[in-house]
Amino acid sequence: MSLGINILQAIGRYSQMLIKVKGLVASKRSKYQQIDIVDTEEFGRVLVLDGLVQSSEYDEHYYHESLVHPAMVLHPNPERVLVLGGGEGATLREVLKYRTVRRAVMVDIDEDVVQLSRQYLASWHRGAFDDKRAEAVIEDGKAYVERTTERFDVIIMDLTDPYGPEIARQLYTESFIRRLYSLLADDGVVSTQAGTSFFFPDEYRDLLESFRKVFRYVDEYSTWIPSFGYACNFIVASKVGSLAALSEEEIDRRLRERGVETRFINGRVLKALLAIPTYYKATQGTPR
């Protein structure tokens, strides 16, 4: 039974999920959002921002590996990586697994998220913040992207949902995507989580369209994240090639050569993810 402290989180507009909490770890109202870190019965430790599970101990690798590796593998030689959001440090952790990476910049607006994650989410970042190649910048991602003159091989957007809080929404616009394009090297790749296309099909398609207007190659796939209550969509966009063109063997070869060990994503799984429809209602011909 689930009486007691629970997380009540939105899945769709008219669907919610209740997750039983076992113990309270930390809680802070930051300048930007309500931050809660709790221990749950079925997902281990969980980071919750404004009432939405960002990631959980038992399934964060599904999410972070799905977000990072397809983009990192697609690029021929990822050396300079920009992470927007991702204050838990787990996206940074996955990026730093690549021995090709010489510099990884993480830009998160909320210092408190980073601080509390460093303190309470050690199994997420695993020391990533202390890696000499990493730099953690506390700043609005939009402002950072507008002012930087640096160029990147890969940019990873690890933000709240495209249909979520206002603050992140402006990072999903076509004009912002164009700005990312201009920051990328000629063989650059960008990846983003994109919420759930089943519950927000229109918002998802709009975002996909924006990427397609700006980038020549755009791939999409989704991974079920149990603690989200849905299969999370991801979009990978590139200037020079599609994931579809990489064989299972080539993906595994690149991971191996770059020194990357994974728990979920590999050549076989990534090709499979790309083969499964991403469940947005209209694509499936389902009545809305």
Place this chain on the structure above:
Amino acid sequence: MSLGINILQAIGRYSQMLIKVKGLVASKRSKYQQIDIVDTEEFGRVLVLDGLVQSSEYDEHYYHESLVHPAMVLHPNPERVLVLGGGEGATLREVLKYRTVRRAVMVDIDEDVVQLSRQYLASWHRGAFDDKRAEAVIEDGKAYVERTTERFDVIIMDLTDPYGPEIARQLYTESFIRRLYSLLADDGVVSTQAGTSFFFPDEYRDLLESFRKVFRYVDEYSTWIPSFGYACNFIVASKVGSLAALSEEEIDRRLRERGVETRFINGRVLKALLAIPTYYKATQGTPR
């Protein structure tokens, strides 16, 4: 909206209440129960034991005054008081308002509840634990009552519900009530909270019957406690008289003479509470 961390608590067998949490204060799995102290949007700070709100900052005075003052006023000269449960210290606080009181013993099974309450629920106990007249005993209330040879003028049961966790249920049996009777002075009074007679009419009536079998005078009334989601029932039983026999003026005189200041209970309100039916379905002729 109420997305985010919430308390999900039982109201009846088939009714629940969701209460939005604003921040996490403390959380511990004790030897006996899950203890959570949280700050909520609509009730201020709240103590939650095994998923049930025990009392909240904004309405605890309705509960604790309804539990303590009728019994304390009914007794001609309450000097020795025993509180079973009530680890928050608020029942003790109300008892110690009486300048007639020379000794007040609080017996709570869970040291962690007392410890966390002392630390985080200052507006509940307001120093009651440090009053020289008070003694806090950490022990199973049943064991204490069985071993003590002390006699008391007033005994107050501030436990979980009669139909709640097993550990408290044995303190609501007829044989236990007889034991309390034997501990009371000849003009002794006992009072207890009794959960909700609307949602648990049979359990409530059984308890009321048990008191009636043991005590000559038994009064009942209920007070709406917003954070419980229901009007909480109370039973006051006495060897020598009923609350019905006290006039409004006499109640106010006794409170005044004994130096007691209250926020909710006074002569007028107590007489009114006694006049209103206590909502158990059968009494009201309501179909079940």
Place this chain on the structure above:
Amino acid sequence: MSLGINILQAIGRYSQMLIKVKGLVASKRSKYQQIDIVDTEEFGRVLVLDGLVQSSEYDEHYYHESLVHPAMVLHPNPERVLVLGGGEGATLREVLKYRTVRRAVMVDIDEDVVQLSRQYLASWHRGAFDDKRAEAVIEDGKAYVERTTERFDVIIMDLTDPYGPEIARQLYTESFIRRLYSLLADDGVVSTQAGTSFFFPDEYRDLLESFRKVFRYVDEYSTWIPSFGYACNFIVASKVGSLAALSEEEIDRRLRERGVETRFINGRVLKALLAIPTYYKATQGTPR
């Protein structure tokens, strides 16, 4: 346990109640609102409008008697009664208990509510719609009040909450209350339900203030309605006298003389309700 179909209803801004449904009776999207009639485990049959329980089989008498009888008893000789809202017919039923009543007009905007209530809520109306003294008008209460030239002894507002849907809000304004005043006979009385003053203290006080600006005598009280999850506030306003001036005996005498039998309200209970503070946080000195 409560898995399965449930009513999820708001109690406050940040508190909700889950009520387990046993069976579905009827359901319609009317021109104005979503209407659901369901059978529940703990409240019997329930009428739900836009997700809020309007009344339930097991506790509707607490609500309807608290709404109707204080006003009807306060008036020296209620002959002409106007009910705004109240499409279930239970308010009309209580009004028609008075043999003094010669004409009772019920004005509800939603024909479907009236139709479904007639069909499925027989224990609510109990034939009230067929009483020769009764007239059911399907019209916006505001429009009716503005166009009618009739005068009434008692007006009863049985609407959704003052802080609820827009459509009813305009019937809680000072200017509307002034219009009601002008429709009332010289000894006229108006009564209204007023939602919950604990959870919406500001909105409640605004409404109370509006009545006080218009009427010389204004009484307030509250009754716990289990299926609402709170004690519901009521306001009774009169041109010529206060409920405070009626003795318990006088109330009982008037009920008796007028041929009224009740299950909840009588002289003793009504005087008690008036004696208990109505729990709005500020009055009680509770921190907000």
Place this chain on the structure above:
Amino acid sequence: MSLGINILQAIGRYSQMLIKVKGLVASKRSKYQQIDIVDTEEFGRVLVLDGLVQSSEYDEHYYHESLVHPAMVLHPNPERVLVLGGGEGATLREVLKYRTVRRAVMVDIDEDVVQLSRQYLASWHRGAFDDKRAEAVIEDGKAYVERTTERFDVIIMDLTDPYGPEIARQLYTESFIRRLYSLLADDGVVSTQAGTSFFFPDEYRDLLESFRKVFRYVDEYSTWIPSFGYACNFIVASKVGSLAALSEEEIDRRLRERGVETRFINGRVLKALLAIPTYYKATQGTPR
């Protein structure tokens, strides 16, 4: 927002899902279970048994195609098919798409489920019950399987979860699986839905082990079903071959030759489903 009538359904032991209901269609307490058919905001029409969504209009094809086609495609020439459970008729509908099928027997214990589905879930069965090749038997699946002397090419178990109500649990035991084995032709195939291996890893592994003890070839895969709140596991077991041995092209060829049109499952998708780990915590090395 989701206030109003909702389905509250279990996802795991400590996780639940709230699904907003738009309208009530039908509701019956049958001899075996509570049956509710409702229209929802985000899933269209939904069949709910004992508080659990069985299938929804917008995503039932993901479920039913995942359950039926892998098994039907694996068999070289499926002519005689037995469906246990599946009273909605959608599993039968998918089975009857195969022109190889000469006889399809559906055995459901609950006549009321079949009756209400025929009346209100036309888009599920689409006339399957009227197909001359189909026979609907109202009987306990266990009793049917024990008494029949017929042999089948494919058996499909479309029951409540292996860790769900007692009545279905006895159909997931090793001895029952052995009985199914004995009913199957020499090249027979059985498939079953298996609940969620993420939330019930032990129960899932036990079931998988039982199949492995009885059958030489056992495949597993999972498909996210939005209205379940999780990716649903499926197990396909065969006497003579594994799905792993079928190429994408061979799967598509068999579907085409047998006259089967699908919306979700095809060679590419089925091979992909088989390639993705099925998320049970221990396999993934996730702490429990």
